[in-house]
Amino acid sequence: MPTMNKLCADVAAAVRANADALTELDRAIGDGDHGANLRRGFDAVAALGAELDAMPPGQALQKAGMTLVMKVGGASGPLYGSLLMGIGKSLAGAANPAPAGGTPSPSEIAEALRAGIDMVRQRGKSDAGDKTMLDVLIPVCEALDEGVSQSLPIPRLLDELGAAAARGLESTRALRARKGRASFLGERSIGHLDPGAGSGRIIIDALCASLRGTS
Amino acid sequence: MSPSTSPVSARNVGIVIVSHSPHVARGAEDMVRQMVGESVPLAACGGNPDGGLGTDVAAISAALDTAWSDRGVAVLVDLGGAEMNAEMAVEMLDESRRDRIRICNAAVVEGAVMAATEASMGSALTDVCAAAEDAI
Numbered sequence: 001m002p003t004m005n006k007l008c009a010d011v012a013a014a015v016r017a018n019a020d021a022l023t024e025l026d027r028a029i030g031d032g033d034h035g036a037n038l039r040r041g042f043d044a045v046a047a048l049g050a051e052l053d054a055m056p057p058g059q060a061l062q063k064a065g066m067t068l069v070m071k072v073g074g075a076s077g078p079l080y081g082s083l084l085m086g087i088g089k090s091l092a093g094a095a096n097p098a099p100a101g102g103t104p105s106p107s108e109i110a111e112a113l114r115a116g117i118d119m120v121r122q123r124g125k126s127d128a129g130d131k132t133m134l135d136v137l138i139p140v141c142e143a144l145d146e147g148v149s150q151s152l153p154i155p156r157l158l159d160e161l162g163a164a165a166a167r168g169l170e171s172t173r174a175l176r177a178r179k180g181r182a183s184f185l186g187e188r189s190i191g192h193l194d195p196g197a198g199s200g201r202i203i204i205d206a207l208c209a210s211l212r213g214t215s
Numbered sequence: 216m217s218p219s220t221s222p223v224s225a226r227n228v229g230i231v232i233v234s235h236s237p238h239v240a241r242g243a244e245d246m247v248r249q250m251v252g253e254s255v256p257l258a259a260c261g262g263n264p265d266g267g268l269g270t271d272v273a274a275i276s277a278a279l280d281t282a283w284s285d286r287g288v289a290v291l292v293d294l295g296g297a298e299m300n301a302e303m304a305v306e307m308l309d310e311s312r313r314d315r316i317r318i319c320n321a322a323v324v325e326g327a328v329m330a331a332t333e334a335s336m337g338s339a340l341t342d343v344c345a346a347a348e349d350a351i
Contacts, residue, residue: 033269040265069303070272073263075296077272078303123299180295 058092086119
């Protein structure tokens with residue numbers, strides 16, 4: 001298992017590498033700052049470094065979430081921040097929370113992701129089908145639940161998560177945006193991928209690669 | 216942009232202006248001051264943590280402190296990210312203060328001027344927000 005520090009560094013590297021592509025997606029139907037904003041936020045998370053490994057995973061993710069809230073400067077800060085804080089709070093509140101350096105169980109992670117997604121729903125007053133990051137996160141969460149219930153081996157499970165993220169992102173192309181600035185475009189938002197779903201897929205893929213040890 | 220300071224007149228509801236643009240925040244603040252002078256606690260902030268277009272939770276928190284009034288604070292925001300970041304800043308406060316802050320569903324410039332005018336007359340937070348929300 002990669003350490004929390006390594007996971008965050010790998011996600012930050014992926015966000016950095018894809019920042020221009022995210023900005024392009026956002027320029028089409030938003031204000032064109034999504035890549036730069038997320039890069040600033042995840043660079044700040046990565047800069048926490050070894051501090052993250054000194055904390056239990058639940059606390060580390062809450063800290064990472066708060067860092068995104070404080071550093072991103074756009075709507076994706078409160079949204080991804082709420083996601084991580086929701087996940088972290090759920091992990092920290094588990095019956096036997098994993099200690100610093102420990103790994104929560106797959107079912108604890110699935111439960112925590114559900115809690116995190118609920119926080120994103122509340123924060124963004126949005127749900128599946130609104131052309132947002134939830135259109136990636138919800139299918140990934142469902143794939144995780146399914147994989148955990150079938151006790152899939154971890155590599156297979158990670159494949160399923162990556163596939164769900166890819167499908168989720170692609171599903172946003174046909175959707176009409178109902179949230180954020182893209183919603184100002186009405187029907188003209190149809191035919192474009194959602195930038196928040198785009199960053200969602202990049203983050204899920206980076207996490208999977210890190211967990212496989214291939215990043 | 217760091218929030219500008221103003222002498223606090225705790226008798227009246229305070230006003231906080233949050234824009235993606237430091238220029239819009241400062242300009243709206245000037246327009247409010249022209250209307251109500253120093254009679255209303257007022258702070259404005261705009262720009263992301265690097266100073267580009269966007270909003271900054273820490274700057275919003277500081278603005279809430281600057282414009283604090285025990286009678287409450289009305290917050291005017293421009294676009295979605297500003298609203299969400301203002302919500303985050305409010306949620307970080309103690310519960311006793313949190314309940315005395317309203318984020319208005321109003322246009323930022325017109326809303327701020329109308330809200331401040333209402334506040335300068337000693338109105339309650341609910342009426343200040345209603346004035347902002349009826350502004351256009």
